[in-house]
Amino acid sequence: MEKGKEPKILAFLCNWCSYQGANLAGVSRIQYPPNIRVIRVPCSGRIRPEFIIKSLQEGWDGVLISGCHPGDCHYIEGNYYARRKFLMVKKLLNFIGIDERRINFSWVSAAEGEKFSQVVKEVVEKMKNVDCKNYMKKVLYE
Amino acid sequence: MNNKIIENIRMEVKKALKKKKVDLVIAYGAGSIPYKTKPLFITDENDTDGIIWNSFCNINLAGYLVKYQDKKVGIIAKGCDTRAIISLIKEKKLKRGQLYIIGVVCDGMIAITDIDKKISLSSIDSIIEDNNKIIISENGIKKEFSRADMINISCGDCNYPDPVLSDVIIGEKRNINKDRFKKVKDFEKLKDLEKEEFFKKEFEKCIRCYACKEVCPVCYCKECFTESSDPKWIDTGVETTDKAMYLLIRAFHMIGRCVDCGACNRICPKGVDLNIIMNKIASDLKDNFQFEAGISIDDKIPLVTYKEDDINDFIL
Amino acid sequence: MAFKITLKNLLNILNGLSKNYLIFVPILDNNKIKLKRFDGKNFYTGTELPINSIKELVLPQRDCMLKYKWEKDSGYSVEEIKQESKKTIVFCKPCDTQSVNIIDKIFLNNKEDNYYKEKRENLIIISIGCSTLCRTCFCTTVDGSPFNEKGSDIFAFFKDDSFILKSVTYKGFFILKNFEGSEIEDKIFIEERNNVEKNIEYTPVNIRELKEKANSKFEDNIWKELGEACIGCGACTYLCPTCHCFDIQEEVKKNIGLRVRNWDSCQFSFFTKEASGHNPRVSNRERMRQRFEHKFSYIPENNNEIGCVGCGRCVVYCPVNIDIREVIERIME
Numbered sequence: 001m002e003k004g005k006e007p008k009i010l011a012f013l014c015n016w017c018s019y020q021g022a023n024l025a026g027v028s029r030i031q032y033p034p035n036i037r038v039i040r041v042p043c044s045g046r047i048r049p050e051f052i053i054k055s056l057q058e059g060w061d062g063v064l065i066s067g068c069h070p071g072d073c074h075y076i077e078g079n080y081y082a083r084r085k086f087l088m089v090k091k092l093l094n095f096i097g098i099d100e101r102r103i104n105f106s107w108v109s110a111a112e113g114e115k116f117s118q119v120v121k122e123v124v125e126k127m128k129n130v131d132c133k134n135y136m137k138k139v140l141y142e
Numbered sequence: 143m144n145n146k147i148i149e150n151i152r153m154e155v156k157k158a159l160k161k162k163k164v165d166l167v168i169a170y171g172a173g174s175i176p177y178k179t180k181p182l183f184i185t186d187e188n189d190t191d192g193i194i195w196n197s198f199c200n201i202n203l204a205g206y207l208v209k210y211q212d213k214k215v216g217i218i219a220k221g222c223d224t225r226a227i228i229s230l231i232k233e234k235k236l237k238r239g240q241l242y243i244i245g246v247v248c249d250g251m252i253a254i255t256d257i258d259k260k261i262s263l264s265s266i267d268s269i270i271e272d273n274n275k276i277i278i279s280e281n282g283i284k285k286e287f288s289r290a291d292m293i294n295i296s297c298g299d300c301n302y303p304d305p306v307l308s309d310v311i312i313g314e315k316r317n318i319n320k321d322r323f324k325k326v327k328d329f330e331k332l333k334d335l336e337k338e339e340f341f342k343k344e345f346e347k348c349i350r351c352y353a354c355k356e357v358c359p360v361c362y363c364k365e366c367f368t369e370s371s372d373p374k375w376i377d378t379g380v381e382t383t384d385k386a387m388y389l390l391i392r393a394f395h396m397i398g399r400c401v402d403c404g405a406c407n408r409i410c411p412k413g414v415d416l417n418i419i420m421n422k423i424a425s426d427l428k429d430n431f432q433f434e435a436g437i438s439i440d441d442k443i444p445l446v447t448y449k450e451d452d453i454n455d456f457i458l
Numbered sequence: 459m460a461f462k463i464t465l466k467n468l469l470n471i472l473n474g475l476s477k478n479y480l481i482f483v484p485i486l487d488n489n490k491i492k493l494k495r496f497d498g499k500n501f502y503t504g505t506e507l508p509i510n511s512i513k514e515l516v517l518p519q520r521d522c523m524l525k526y527k528w529e530k531d532s533g534y535s536v537e538e539i540k541q542e543s544k545k546t547i548v549f550c551k552p553c554d555t556q557s558v559n560i561i562d563k564i565f566l567n568n569k570e571d572n573y574y575k576e577k578r579e580n581l582i583i584i585s586i587g588c589s590t591l592c593r594t595c596f597c598t599t600v601d602g603s604p605f606n607e608k609g610s611d612i613f614a615f616f617k618d619d620s621f622i623l624k625s626v627t628y629k630g631f632f633i634l635k636n637f638e639g640s641e642i643e644d645k646i647f648i649e650e651r652n653n654v655e656k657n658i659e660y661t662p663v664n665i666r667e668l669k670e671k672a673n674s675k676f677e678d679n680i681w682k683e684l685g686e687a688c689i690g691c692g693a694c695t696y697l698c699p700t701c702h703c704f705d706i707q708e709e710v711k712k713n714i715g716l717r718v719r720n721w722d723s724c725q726f727s728f729f730t731k732e733a734s735g736h737n738p739r740v741s742n743r744e745r746m747r748q749r750f751e752h753k754f755s756y757i758p759e760n761n762n763e764i765g766c767v768g769c770g771r772c773v774v775y776c777p778v779n780i781d782i783r784e785v786i787e788r789i790m791e
Binding site: 140141 | 522525709711714715716
Binding site: 174200263356357377378412 | 705773
């Protein structure tokens with residue numbers, strides 16, 4: 001994505017909290033930028049580091065992963081493990097030269113429709129100034 | 143100096159086999175060329191004359207242990223190798239009771255890419271180590287190099303040359319405690335573009351031979367993500383992005399397991415700098431979770447445990 | 459007819475040829491000798507072999523074969539990728555040249571491989587004779603020689619500060635016209651060859667005997683011993699100038715796709731894994747045995763050539779020092 005163009009963001013939302021929060025935002029007619037595409041996962045702990053790196057390879061400009069608040073996970077502790085994993089992934093990807101504004105994490109609960117739309121707005125706003133052209137993207141042929 | 147160590151190692155191996163403490167001992171033997179060593183699998187106590195010890199014992203012998211889960215095995219282990227053994231015990235791939243660890247204090251190892259920097263490999267007749275000097279004979283002419291110059295970067299910053307877990311220790315402990323993450327911290331200060339340039343160049347060198355994956359002692363999965371065709375995580379080609387994917391995903395899978403032994407770095411035929419990525423992971427684990435891989439058997443592996451007050455500030 | 463030119467002239471001539479030809483020379487890059495595109499001034503003239511061999515030029519590590527796509531209005535379409543390779547000149551040692559001879563017999567016999575053929579026909583090989591052998595070279599053991607002209611289009615050697623060359627094939631003769639220098643008699647090649655060969659210890663192995671013994675030792679203990687040490691990486695196969703196994707993969711993204719041919723290695727554990735999950739070569743012992751039997755028994759049987767050229771790359775880079783020379787000795791016992 002060149003500067004000024006709309007970023008495309010892949011969002012992994014946990015089924016029990018964040019996905020319901022996004023649903024609530026929709027039902028309540030809260031406006032938020034249309035740049036995200038959602039993949040529903042049972043828990044934020046399901047996310048493997050491969051998902052994030054593969055998204056970058058497929059050409060997504062940014063990734064958003066959202067789960068339940070600590071202590072509220074439907075599977076008790078999935079999001080705790082996820083939090084540790086994400087920290088390591090974010091730091092390592094930043095180390096190899098991928099702008100850290102491209103990988104984002106949030107806690108959104110099922111009742112936080114407004115918060116979800118805020119999160120998306122924030123992420124899209126951050127990404128508008130990021131130059132996403134890098135060597136990770138795979139192009140088969142022009 | 144090395145001769146005494148070699149004598150002691152042979153004696154210990156003989157003892158262990160004689161007393162039937164072990165069925166098999168894995169040790170280093172002389173290679174067919176002066177700058178290489180090979181693994182020996184010794185079952186007879188009279189066969190110990192082939193064992194040697196020098197600065198070219200580059201591979202991590204702990205990698206072979208996983209194949210012998212039902213036998214009592216002895217192993218010659220440097221400091222980093224013993225940490226790999228701890229990592230394997232933590233992951234329940236080995237039992238402490240089945241191992242007889244002959245720990246050897248390590249002075250650092252020299253890889254082929256380190257020798258290549260100073261002298262052409264093709265005409266090396268012999269290599270003699272004399273305290274802090276490496277004397278390489280090239281076509282009959284002797285050339286001297288300082289040991290400190292030739293030691294591999296993964297060994298240069300090592301904090302654990304002394305075996306951490308062993309039944310017997312050979313050599314005098316060195317007790318080093320230095321800041322081994324300085325290089326990583328300096329690298330972090332670079333701009334994104336500079337980091338990208340550096341890694342692009344490094345990833346370009348890779349030929350996807352998987353030597354790093356196979357020599358790694360803690361890479362023991364029977365079915366690796368590289369073989370998976372459904373889902374197909376990475377393509378098998380050599381586009382830079384595929385190579386970057388392979389190296390990064392392997393690094394991610396090693397979080398908490400990798401003990402930074404540097405074997406992958408030393409045996410890479412093309413000299414890709416894998417050390418800096420693994421160092422960065424070790425540095426992050428230490429800063430954020432106060433964890434260092436392979437130090438204590440009772441430590442919990444960081445990614446399968448959690449604290450309720452873990453770092454939260456990066457979350458929106 | 460042979461020519462003698464100075465090194466400086468050689469570089470000038472290559473610069474001139476670069477306009478119409480791709481030129482690959484060994485260069486010293488970041489402390490390693492590699493075979494790379496000629497950059498105008500660097501040319502390594504020493505004894506060390508480049509880490510990559512000329513196999514890359516005729517059998518690239520990633521070779522795109524077909525592209526296909528599906529579009530809503532026009533439907534499904536397939537297009538073969540035209541193998542338009544430019545004429546390429548490569549400078550290499552006689553062992554690498556011999557390796558191309560071997561691979562030729564495999565890819566151009568019976569059914570010809572188009573992708574290989576196109577690149578091979580455009581390749582012009584200039585073999586540079588070695589004045590000494592490296593510690594890890596053993597071309598003389600496997601029916602080769604440092605002054606072996608077979609398979610090259612032009613044969614040359616460095617002597618003092620000059621480069622002496624002569625054409626061996628018509629392709630070479632055509633290129634040689636660009637190399638202006640002082641004419642010199644052909645017999646200098648024979649003189650130099652004798653000079654070099656009298657300083658080398660010849661330890662040739664009888665190929666037929668090696669083939670028969672390798673066959674008979676299929677169940678020998680040597681494979682168990684080697685298999686214990688082998689870790690199953692692909693370093694030997696990827697650096698070997700003769701190993702040529704490949705894997706055809708589809709790389710697909712949404713509605714477009716690419717069929718590629720990548721190098722593969724018989725040493726990988728999943729090389730012979732079948733869809734049922736069964737793997738006939740289940741351990742390193744079987745895979746090691748396969749590689750050596752292929753080189754010393756099957757290729758001689760099928761193609762009348764020994765499958766190893768004695769370059770020694772696998773000896774230097776094998777992480778656990780499995781030495782192919784020791785394997786030959788053990789087989790011949």
